Amino acid sequence: MHAWPASEVPALPGKGRDLQIHDTATGGPVTLDPGPVARIYVCGITPYDATHMGHAATYNAFDLVQRVWLDTKRQVHYVQNVTDVDDPLLERAIRDGHDWTELAERETALFREDMTALRMLPPQHYIGAVEAIPGIVPLVERLRDAGAAYELDGDVYFSVEADPHFGGVSHYDTEVMKALSAERGGDPDRPGKKNPLDPMLWMAAREGEPSWDGGSLGPGRPGWHIECVAIALDHLGMGFDVQGGGSDLAFPHHEMGASHAQALTGEYPFARSYVHAGMVALNGEKMSKSKGNLVFVSTLRRDGVDPAAIRLALLSHHYRSDWEWTDAVLEEARQRLGRWRAAVSRPDGPSADAVVEEIRDALANDLDAPAALAAVDRWAALQHSDGGTDEGAPGLLSRAVDALLGVAL
Template identity: 55%
Template sequence: MKAWNRPLVPTLPGESLAPCLYDTATDGLVEAHTGDIARLYVCGITPYDATHMGHAATYLAYDTLQRVWLDAGLEVHYAQNITDIDDPLLERAAATGVDWRDLAQSQVELFRGDMEALSILPPENYVAVTEVLDEIAEAVRRLLVAGAAYSVPTPDSSVGDDIYFDSAQAATLGPWSLGEVSNYDADTMLRFFTERGGDPDRAGKRDRLDPLLWRAAREDEPSWPSSVGRGRPGWHIECSVIALMELGTDFTVQGGGSDLVFPHHELSAGHAAALSGHPLARVYSHAGLVAYEGEKMSKSLGNLVLVSRLIADNVDPRAIRLAILAHHYRSDWEWTASVLSDAQDRLRTWIDGFAADSAGAREGTEVLSELRTALRNDLDTPEALSVIDAAAHSGVTDSELARRAIHALLGVEV
């Protein structure tokens, strides 16, 4: 599927180093570097209620990562999915009386426009789940053959069986065991599994945390013929298959919001390890969550600040970027009017401060070095903004270099 147009990323003199990122699985900073090609997978949207500020913050975090990699002289291979068939999408379509395909298409187009407006670097591979149903079904079949999946009867035996992942058996087949990515204890995993789409009490399952791989066809639900019967895929297997198809095993970074740590990233890693015999990724990186009016911004609560509405109200997309970049990507924070007004003030200060060279001021190369140092340290954008703030107030000897650095590394053209 088509992604969106790629923004210009200016080249800079010299070269940085690959960044260190916080890895959820090892609970520490690691160098995010695997050879000359950095391979990145970030979980995409389920296309409804796009694009809220929580989405924007996540994709901006990994846009920043790509910019740092590029500045380090690395080639970047980025893949992202679209979960264009899933229970929440079907439920929203039914509630609004819109065909689920039309809803998905309209929301994906809105998302593309928002990403382009925010100057987010697009993925090379932008893959809708409905484009790879045969490949997903084949992966499920392979897991069945390997003993890492099993059938569970449905209430209507005529539609066939649902297929579940056998987490315990999978742990014997590859370099993964339950809890390896998240480091959560059993009670925490069960709580999140229940809250985030799991079905711990489904009769016939071998373990309460075993996830659905393939849902047999039900009346009045979309379904497709496949090598494992007519139906549609479960959530986690979709990303496992797309990531393996596009990036291969042991890719550099698996990214997404912190609400995906468990069960999504944990079980996606398990599926991939059972299929390939290798780890899914080297680093599991997670962005913090954005709140609004005292609650986590979420589709279920409806407390959404949408990028498209801000832009329709003539908010400069550069100010939206700066509002997000003012918070460290791993932190939880709250969107407020003052967050936006501070970003708008900062943008005006930068535009004025780098309008011309300042004799006797700081060297532009020194500012670039400090900016690179901040971003290499776990994408420390608040520190990076502080570096630019100071330079805007003091002036720089090479304002053109400062503007290029801000454009290339922070995605803000001043």
């Protein structure tokens, strides 16, 4: 599966800062100090409704992570999956009378278009669950043969007790885990499971549903968590720098994925840090496919909204915060974009050297994008009021906003 084209990232004078970011697993800030190649895995979409503003906010956060790393002169090895077969996708296809593969392909193509428009840097490896199945099956067989998994009516479940570190990502208690498992695709009430929290690794073939050769597992399809584990281990290995996604993935997805990998390898941790973006709401409720209260990037683009304004609207909120999408948020972003473009269009201006360092400092401090925007706002206000004589300032400021914030002026 191919990703989307990369926009050029301008080179800036000097060097960026190492990123200090909030780690869900430790509950506090950690300073990321990758080697020459920083490794990041961000969980991708289930392609039946793409791309809503919750998606966009999440991928914007991890785009900033990449840009901070690139500014430190590191390379970035970024991997993202596409869950192109799963219950919600199949259910939507049946509801709308579509072939599930065509639905997945159409929505994935739309997602690529939106990511390109928003200038999100693409992953080096963009892998669908279906194409990953040949690598998933051996992992499930290994877990079963090692006693870390068991069969139940043809399905294969992972035993959470096989990983002594289980619970170390989310730190939720058992009752909260059970509730979230039921809410987010698990089946804690299924009779016969050794532990209500045990997640499915391999679902035996169901009548009328797609299935694949599972070797000794029999025909079926993979569970959600093992999909990402197989892709991450194949392309990044254990101990990669950042496992990322929305805050609703901390449990069960990232918790279970970590336990799968740790039980498979006997190594710890699966990822050195777990970073989660906040949720976006609309009309007082979390924006979600199940609720149908979605604002789509593609709809805004068709209505003539500049993608740079959409990106500025996302950047105006701290990535970890929960916030609400409103017309006022978008209008404020449009006005900001207009002020910035007018400011950099002049032939000279106030020195921008200090502003570039302010942006770097803000982003290195847990991706504080609102503080970075405020630094550019101050420069633009000074430019509009007093101007300046530095002929290189508008160009430098424009390149910095592009390189570090992903906004083309």
